[in-house]
Amino acid sequence: MLVIALDTSTPAVTAGLVALEDGSARSLAERVTLNPRAHGELLTPHLTDVMAEAGRELAEVDAIVVGSGPGPFTGLRVGMVTAAALGHALDRPVHPVCGLDAIAARAATGEPLLVATDARRKEVYWAVYGADRARLTGPHVQRPADVPAETAGHGVTAAAGEMAGLFGLDVVEPGHPTPLGLVEAADLDAPPQPLVPLYLRRPDAEAPGPRKQVTAR
Known part of the structure; x- marks a missing residue:
């Protein structure tokens, strides 16, 4: 199976091709570039190179x-739009x-794990995983200083x-979702879930309200 x-x-702008053989995943090729401003410019060229x-x-691929x-x-x-168009x-x-699930899937530790990524605005996206990499809580978005109190009691000893x-x-690797982690975290035997992005908070932009009255009644 090719994914x-x-x-x-x-x-990280990430594209990869993974082969699933006898229940194990093997990376055939991947491209990763750290550039938060170049997702639109780099993703499709990365996939073409892969x-x-x-x-x-592309016609040989079984799933995305x-x-x-x-x-x-x-x-x-x-x-998400690129994946939807390809599909x-x-x-x-x-x-x-979930990208946090993908990071946890490849984390090199057998202990409970905290996964945290940059949410900007001095906040982090985070989730906690058990030794079996099942998600115990999250994903959430909070200030880093508030996270330890939320994770207490889970026995977390490492973070990715x-x-x-x-x-x-x-601190253990990986720092970002990898192609292997994404595939290993997916349930490819189940029907696909709806393509709904996990934003976790409201957008900065809002629809304009009604115009204010500027003339006297």
């Missing part, structure tokens, strides 16, 4: 996995995956994700 993996929920390096055609956040509005939409054009299922160094825990 395209895409993610733009963090500053397919060329792997020597495969895409990071659904949490993440910023503009970047997150790039990956429609190829008539292939598209599976959304780009903001892992803020909590005084052992």
